Amino acid sequence: MVKLMSMQHVVDHPESVSLQIYPTKILRSKSAEVLPSEKQYIGATFDVMERIMEDHNGIGIAAPQIGLSKQLVLIDFEYADPNSGEKHGLKVRMVNPQITDSSREKEDSQEGCLSFPGVHAIVQRSMVVSVKYLNENLEPCFITNATGLAAFCLQHECGHLDGRMFFNALSAKDKASVLKTYRQIKDGDIIPEPGEIIVVETASIQKKHDPMAGNAAIT
Numbered sequence: 001m002v003k004l005m006s007m008q009h010v011v012d013h014p015e016s017v018s019l020q021i022y023p024t025k026i027l028r029s030k031s032a033e034v035l036p037s038e039k040q041y042i043g044a045t046f047d048v049m050e051r052i053m054e055d056h057n058g059i060g061i062a063a064p065q066i067g068l069s070k071q072l073v074l075i076d077f078e079y080a081d082p083n084s085g086e087k088h089g090l091k092v093r094m095v096n097p098q099i100t101d102s103s104r105e106k107e108d109s110q111e112g113c114l115s116f117p118g119v120h121a122i123v124q125r126s127m128v129v130s131v132k133y134l135n136e137n138l139e140p141c142f143i144t145n146a147t148g149l150a151a152f153c154l155q156h157e158c159g160h161l162d163g164r165m166f167f168n169a170l171s172a173k174d175k176a177s178v179l180k181t182y183r184q185i186k187d188g189d190i191i192p193e194p195g196e197i198i199v200v201e202t203a204s205i206q207k208k209h210d211p212m213a214g215n216a217a218i219t
């Protein structure tokens with residue numbers, strides 16, 4: 001049996017923690033709830049997650065991505081709407097988050113993942129979601145009716161806690177082509193230009209164009 005890493009280990013040995021890359025098993029496993037007895041480690045664990053997220057220019061990260069099978073999610077982004085100049089963003093540290101409500105209406109979202117480098121795909125996400133979670137002091141908090149990039153990020157990160165990657169909800173055929181491209185990059189059959197992201201064409205790409213698609217979420 002593999003011994004799971006504890007939050008105390010992350011806090012005591014932050015240098016031993018690193019970004020986990022698909023298909024490592026922890027990214028395909030459900031994470032455990034954070035317990036009140038672990039409260040003292042929460043803030044410092046988020047600090048480690050934040051460092052790794054920033055090192056990789058992410059806008060969100062979930063604990064399994066640093067090898068910790070715990071229900072912790074950090075999201076931090078801000079951008080200005082190109083038309084109105086209006087600022088949008090979300091900066092939050094969530095313990096045991098749960099999506100409590102998600103709209104039936106879906107929207108295309110171009111997504112990538114720090115743990116799945118080099119490949120993006122268009123996936124369908126609920127347009128509006130609400131989430132309940134605990135803050136670092138384990139007090140109940142709520143995000144109601146998040147939309148746009150915030151809604152996509154919340155769904156992406158909460159998916160990680162259930163062992164789901166962003167491409168999991170695609171059709172079998174689309175998922176296979178995403179995984180094939182990922183393997184080809186890993187094997188060196190496709191060599192992207194420095195910084196180049198390959199967007200795999202999926203069936204949903206033909207649907208209505210989503211104004212958010214330019215804001216690829218790498219989380």
Ligand SMILES: [Zn+2]
Nearest residue numbers: 113114115219
């Ligand atoms: Zn991700």
